[in-house]
Structure formats: C-alpha cells, structure tokens
Amino acid sequence: MLHLPGGQTPLWNHMDSVEPAGLQPGKRASGCPQKGLFQPSDSSELVQECLQQFKVTRTQLQQIQASLLDSMEQALTGEASPAPGVRMLPTYVGSTPHGNEQGNFVVLELGASGASLRVLWVTLTGIKGQRVEPKSQEFVIPQEVVLGTGQQLFDFAAHCLFEFLGAHSVGNQGLQLGFSFSFPCHQTGLDRVRWRGNRDSGWRGNAAPMKAFGSVTQLFCPQSTLISWTKGFRCSGVEGQDVVQLLRDAIQRQGAYSIDVVAVVNDTVGTMMGCEPGVGSCEVGLVIDTGTNVCYMEEARHVAMLDEDRGRTCISVEWGSFNDDGALGPVLTTFDHALDHASLNPGAQRFEKMIGGLYLGELVRLVLAHLAQHRVLFGGYTSPALLSQGSILLEHVAEMEDPTTGAARVHTILQELGLSPEASDAELVQRVCAAVCSRAAQLCAAALAAILSRLQRSREQQILQVTVATGGQVLERHPRFRGILQETVKLLASECNVSFIPSVDGGGRGVAMVTAVAARLAAHRRLLEETLAPFRLSHEQLATVQTQMREAMAKGLRREASSLRMLPTYVRATPDGSERGDFLALDLGGTNFRVLLVRVAEGGVQIVNQVYSIPECVAQGSGQQLFDHIVDCIVDFQQKQGLRGQSLPLGFTFSFPCKQLGLDQGILLNWTKGFNASGCEGQDVVYLLREAIKRRQAVELNVVAIVNDTVGTMMSCGYEDPRCEMGLIVGTGTNACYMEELQNVAGVAGDSGHMCINMEWGAFGDDGSLGMLSTCFDVRVDQASINPGKQRASRPSAFRLGTSSRPSFSLRLKATAWPCDRSEPSWRIWGCP
Numbered sequence: 153m154l155h156l157p158g159g160q161t162p163l164w165n166h167m168d169s170v171e172p173a174g175l176q177p178g179k180r181a182s183g184c185p186q187k188g189l190f191q192p193s194d195s196s197e198l199v200q201e202c203l204q205q206f207k208v209t210r211t212q213l214q215q216i217q218a219s220l221l222d223s224m225e226q227a228l229t230g231e232a233s234p235a236p237g238v239r240m241l242p243t244y245v246g247s248t249p250h251g252n253e254q255g256n257f258v259v260l261e262l263g264a265s266g267a268s269l270r271v272l273w274v275t276l277t278g279i280k281g282q283r284v285e286p287k288s289q290e291f292v293i294p295q296e297v298v299l300g301t302g303q304q305l306f307d308f309a310a311h312c313l314f315e316f317l318g319a320h321s322v323g324n325q326g327l328q329l330g331f332s333f334s335f336p337c338h339q340t341g342l343d344r345v346r347w348r349g350n351r352d353s354g355w356r357g358n359a360a361p362m363k364a365f366g367s368v369t370q371l372f373c374p375q376s377t378l379i380s381w382t383k384g385f386r387c388s389g390v391e392g393q394d395v396v397q398l399l400r401d402a403i404q405r406q407g408a409y410s411i412d413v414v415a416v417v418n419d420t421v422g423t424m425m426g427c428e429p430g431v432g433s434c435e436v437g438l439v440i441d442t443g444t445n446v447c448y449m450e451e452a453r454h455v456a457m458l459d460e461d462r463g464r465t466c467i468s469v470e471w472g473s474f475n476d477d478g479a480l481g482p483v484l485t486t487f488d489h490a491l492d493h494a495s496l497n498p499g500a501q502r503f504e505k506m507i508g509g510l511y512l513g514e515l516v517r518l519v520l521a522h523l524a525q526h527r528v529l530f531g532g533y534t535s536p537a538l539l540s541q542g543s544i545l546l547e548h549v550a551e552m553e554d555p556t557t558g559a560a561r562v563h564t565i566l567q568e569l570g571l572s573p574e575a576s577d578a579e580l581v582q583r584v585c586a587a588v589c590s591r592a593a594q595l596c597a598a599a600l601a602a603i604l605s606r607l608q609r610s611r612e613q614q615i616l617q618v619t620v621a622t623g624g625q626v627l628e629r630h631p632r633f634r635g636i637l638q639e640t641v642k643l644l645a646s647e648c649n650v651s652f653i654p655s656v657d658g659g660g661r662g663v664a665m666v667t668a669v670a671a672r673l674a675a676h677r678r679l680l681e682e683t684l685a686p687f688r689l690s691h692e693q694l695a696t697v698q699t700q701m702r703e704a705m706a707k708g709l710r711r712e713a714s715s716l717r718m719l720p721t722y723v724r725a726t727p728d729g730s731e732r733g734d735f736l737a738l739d740l741g742g743t744n745f746r747v748l749l750v751r752v753a754e755g756g757v758q759i760v761n762q763v764y765s766i767p768e769c770v771a772q773g774s775g776q777q778l779f780d781h782i783v784d785c786i787v788d789f790q791q792k793q794g795l796r797g798q799s800l801p802l803g804f805t806f807s808f809p810c811k812q813l814g815l816d817q818g819i820l821l822n823w824t825k826g827f828n829a830s831g832c833e834g835q836d837v838v839y840l841l842r843e844a845i846k847r848r849q850a851v852e853l854n855v856v857a858i859v860n861d862t863v864g865t866m867m868s869c870g871y872e873d874p875r876c877e878m879g880l881i882v883g884t885g886t887n888a889c890y891m892e893e894l895q896n897v898a899g900v901a902g903d904s905g906h907m908c909i910n911m912e913w914g915a916f917g918d919d920g921s922l923g924m925l926s927t928c929f930d931v932r933v934d935q936a937s938i939n940p941g942k943q944r945a946s947r948p949s950a951f952r953l954g955t956s957s958r959p960s961f962s963l964r965l966k967a968t969a970w971p972c973d974r975s976e977p978s979w980r981i982w983g984c985p
Contacts, residue, residue, distance in 0.1 A: 198523070213640070213644060214598070216599065219476045219479035223476065224238055228456065228467075238474055240470070245425070248435065249427075252278045253278065253664075255671070256274070257276070257330055258271070258273060258411065259274055259286075259332060260309060261658075261659070262334070263419070263442075264442070264624075266441070267295070272288040273287040276664055291315075302389040306399050307402050310405065314408050326412065328667055331417075332416075333378075334419040335382055335418070336468075336473070339377075339416065377393065380497075380500070415670035418468055421437060422662035423438070423662055435607065435619070436603060437621050440633075444596065446600065448466070449467075452465045474599070488502075490518055512626070513542075515588045516585055523584075524571075530571050533572070548561075549588070549589065559579075566581070589636075601644035604641070605648075616647065616648040620653070622654055634652070686927040704916060709892065709896050714919075715919045717910075719911075722907070724906060724907060731752055735802070736750075738803070739805040739807075746761050747764065764785040770829075771826060771829060775832040787851055799854050801854055803856065804859075805863075805864045806820075809824065810910075818838060820832050862879035866889055887913060
C-alpha cells in the first residue's frame, strides 16, 4: 500500500474495497458494463470502449456550460431550491487588491490541499516595497483527526499554528490571522460586530479586540458557518457551527499566543486576491486541488442575499456540488458511479469527483483494475494494492503522464503497487491517465466558460477582458491540464479574452491581503464604535430622562423654577371639522419663511404657498429689518396670488419661545435656532408685525392669532383626527405641545376644560440635569453657537445634526396620536368660533 508524505495513508484506505459490478477478481467480463454497447471481441476493443466513456463532445460541454450558468443565476436571485446546483455564497470581499496593503500577517490554510494544513507568515510591503518571501510550513493531518471530532481537528490546527510561531521566533504582540477554510460556508462578513451583555458575554476563547460601552460588549470578528464537509473530511460537531469560533476556542486552549482571527476566506478568494497588481483585471479565482471551486467578482445589485445596489462583491460559486442529471448524466461513467458509491458522501459533490485531485488517481485506478481483471493489462494479474482505494494518487497520475519521464515512472509506480508491468502496459496506462485528466480539464473549462459568460452578460461587454488567477496541485503538477483547460475555454468562450496567471504562494499571499483589508476595516469600525458609543443611550438612561422631564413639566405648570417653560398657548380645543373660509398663514421658525393661502371649503382644503429665504444679515440684524422683510414677502405673495386689496384673517406661526398673553399676543422670551435680531426679546411679536404693516402703508393685514409650529402641527392633524392631542417638531430646532387639563395650569383662569401647552423643551436640561448625556461633541457645538449654555436639548435637532451627527434621544411621552403633515400650519384655529 502506498503512503502519503509523512507516512500518512490516503483517505480512501479506511474503507473496504468496493469495485463496480462485474469487476471482481478472478471473474471474466466481456467489456465495460455500459448499456447499448456491443460485446468486444478483443482487448483493443475493450480498451477503446473504456476510454471512449471519458470522451466529452463539444455539445455536451456547451450543455454543461448553459446548465451551470442557469443554476448560478437562479441562486443569485434567491430562487428557492431544495438542492441548489451551486450555492453562490457571498464572501464579502468588495474589491481586488490595490497594492498598498502592508503589514505582517499569519495565515492558516485548512482544506486547500486535502489532509494537510499550512501555516504562513506573510509580510506585505505594498507596490513600492521590496518583496519579502513568506515563511511557511505544511502539516499532515492524521486520518483519525480527519474523521474524528471537530475539537480534535481545531486543536490540531492550533497546535500546528503554535509550533510554527515558536519555530520562527514570532513575537506575541497583536498577531493578526487570516483563516483560509476551503469548505462550503455561510459567511456574514469579513469583520462583524457582535453585541453581548457585560454580565455574560457569551464568548469563550481568544476573542478579537473587545471594548465595553454601557451595558454591551462589542466584538469585531468574522463568522463563517460550515454547510457541509467535502474532500474526504467528516469531523463531527462542526457542520452548522461557526468555524472561526471553533478555531478561537482551540487557540485559547493552547494559551501561548494572543492571536486575532480577523478574516475568513476560502482558497479561491485567496488565489484571486494574491494575483500580482498590474496584471490586468483579475476578477476570477480558480482552484483545482483536492477538490475544485471558483470565485468571481459579481455586481452586488444582482445578489439578492446582499440587498445592495452599488459596487461588486466576490462570490464563491461552490461548483463542486453541481449535479444536473440532464447535463452531467451523459458524461458520467461506470467508474464515476463506483467512485461515488465508495466515497464518504455518496451522491454529493458529483462534479468535483470528476475533476478534483483527490479523485483523479482513484478513477485511474478503477480503470486499470478493470482492464487488468479482463486480461488487457499486466498479463491479467492484479494486486491487493491495485484493488485498494487511494493507492494511486494525483502525483502518480501526473508523473506517469509526463511526456519525458512518464514511461519510466509508470514501471516504478506499478512495481510499487506489486505489479509486474510489460513494456506494452506503460503506453496503455498513460492513455488511461490522459483520458481521465483530459476529461477533467474539459469539464472544468465548460464550468469556467459559464463564469465568463456571466461576467460578460453582467458587464454588458462585447469582448470581455479578464484575468483568471489559478491555483492548486492539479494545475501545478499535471503537465497538460492547463493547456487543455485554456484551449477548451477559448473554444467555448470565444468572445472572452482570458489571461491565466498562477497564484503567488498558493493563495497564502492573497489571504494575507484580505486579512490586511479586514484588519483595516475592523480598526476603522472600532474607532467609529468608540466615537459613537457615548451617543447610545441605555434603557436606564432614557428612563432617567423621562423622570426628569416629568418633574420639570410639573414645576413649569406650577410656575416654579424649571428648564421647561410650559407656556399656555390659549388654544383650548382642537378643530371639529366645521371650519370654513380663506386664510393667510405665515410660518417663521427656521432658515426659510413661508407665506400660505389656505382655502377651507365643504369639498376639502386647498393650500398655495411660497418659500422665502431669510438672509443671515436679516436674522441677526435689527427687529425692524426682520419684520419689514416679512411684510415685503407677504405683499409679494399677495400680488402673485391676486389678493391685493383683500384683508384676510392672518395667523402667525412663530416658532420661538414666547409667553402668550392671549391668542393674538406673544412676548418673545429669547431667540433660538440661529436668530438674534435686536430689539425683539421681551416684545410682543404680533405688535412688531402690525407696526411693520403700518410702515408699509396701503397694506391691510388682519393678524388674528399667533402660535408656534408644534401647535400648528397638532391642529392640522386634529382637523382630520380629533384624537390628536400632541404636536411634535424635530426640524431646525425641536419642541412639543399637548393638551393639558386647565386645572393644572397655574396663572390661567378657569378650572375646567383644556389648554394647549407649549413645552419649549429645547431648553430642557439647561439647568445641568442632562449633563450625564453630554458628549465632547455636544460641548463643542454648544460653545460654537450664538447662545452657549442654552437650548442644550435642541442641539441634536436637524440644525446641528450636520455638526455633531447625533440622533435625537427618545423621550417617552404618552400621546394619543402623532402629527401628520406640517404643510397645513396654524390656520386651523383661526376658523374656530
């Protein structure tokens, strides 16, 4: 029996010998058991018949190309399928390398080359830096580990990782690791933030950098859930689990190094990303090793799973599972069926079993054993080794097919199998190897042509220019495989100009590049999270704000010292829907000023409005300038609407803190929202407006009411829904009003009925009660404002969001309805009887 390097037996050797029907030792068979074929009369016909099974026509290759492309597009659109032909898994790699990646990284490769793993130390120096050759070491995974428990596998991986680091005297300061895990996985991102409560983080093992904020812990880490084992692995307790966390746990159990697993990819992504900068548009990564797979850059808008409409994302096709009976059925041989039946996963990965390096040697062995048993080879003699799975490996096939030394190697390898080959046997063995491997290359080319067709279609290019990065032992060791692959691709995808570039360092460099990108993203996100953490308020903090606001409201209603003024608006009821007439409305409270004509009739409400700007020099000039500007805007609006000479009731929405003495009297307490016109604070703004009207002469305006925007909002909604008793504004500033029981409002006569209260909550916390919520950014915004120390609660409003990027905190106030549409302001109350 042959052994792998390091004395390890092949994966096949743990199984009993299973041969195709009719291939048992000592029994004569007239030919390959395939329906519809005549019984051969001599050995040459038997050879031809067996080899003919591995012939693939151009039509069959095109059928495979079309079927795979159809499966890809179905998977991209998210169409449900109980057994998808290909999985099309997002890898969350958004671009190919730019060449400026730098740093030292540890790479752990598992699953790329069968029952082995590789550890690398990769130094990236960018385009301009001098290239540094990576350090690497390969470890053979014992068979009992390959078929053991998941903990055994990951403990073995961690042990190899630490052995490598110890042998190369690597320091223990912030090692960043990229994990190349070449099995089908559902991935959630290169880096991800997870949240857990501080009391029980839910994390074991050596985690990525964490930082606690409030009642949560942030963890930046990748996550990749194994869908199913392939390539001969069958470790228990891993499928459906996060393999990154399993690796973290194993690293923690070893305990010697502090290692941060910052990225997880498969070998195809590493191959594509490792393509040297400057070789062209490298957007495909092809690996043919123990198994086979491909990745490519897809338009993100076509990936239903991502819900993105910009950019591109790398997709792992997972084409080893492609299993369309209509396309693959005609090219499957009796030997393929025998191999599948004897494998660890019968019925799965059928396409991979026709191409992958783990299986090519086994297919060759099955054919040779069949021919020997039918007295075509080796004088009709077999051997226990020839009849044992896994006795012929990929390296043997490549050596026997080598055009220069193949004949000599055939004799040596067959003798190691316990056979005594004749001179004529060597040529026939080489023909068998060529047939099996040529078919594999052609099938791979058909699948790759489907990828290229997809790229050409999505890019809408007549001639696709693309570079394919290649990797894997089949391409590296087999003398003719690459040539057959390229020629067949040219035949099937004639409108694509394809360059094939071998990967650097077997994809390890590419994994390091992805790790560098992920580490940078994690650092950026970590900084972002640390910056934004003070803006996140816990339930307890919100409950405290709620309690403080209730207390401040009660004090304000009693006319006690409070940061909430709780100003009566003298609006005592919401509309009942019977209001009729034509009205003018003014809306002042932000950087713009609106004039509106509102017509209320039986059939509904019609509104015409125009927006006028308030120049900064006017907003911060004199009060006379401001109100003269307002009247000029009103006159301009009247002329445009044909209202000259008419005296309509006019309502003034004045959204600044005012102490109202009646429905048409409002004393400005102080300016906010960037206004600072002189001579207005402490004055009746309705009087100032009327005086400006007098100065204009020949203008008749009947000012009947003044309200702020929250009242207008509540009343406009109340016209449609009488249950609405609260108005909320979050705009240039923020404020709220609501209907209060009149008996609770001090300083206003009467004990029955209701009164709309203007809370002026923008000043809430000016007494220091919200100091525990203030961030350094709030302090800077406040200090740069025209009214430092005032209106602190309004700082999160839209006027300041562009500066502090802080969302409004949630104030849990009970209301019967939310305001609907601010386009219909406070005119509603002017029609009240």
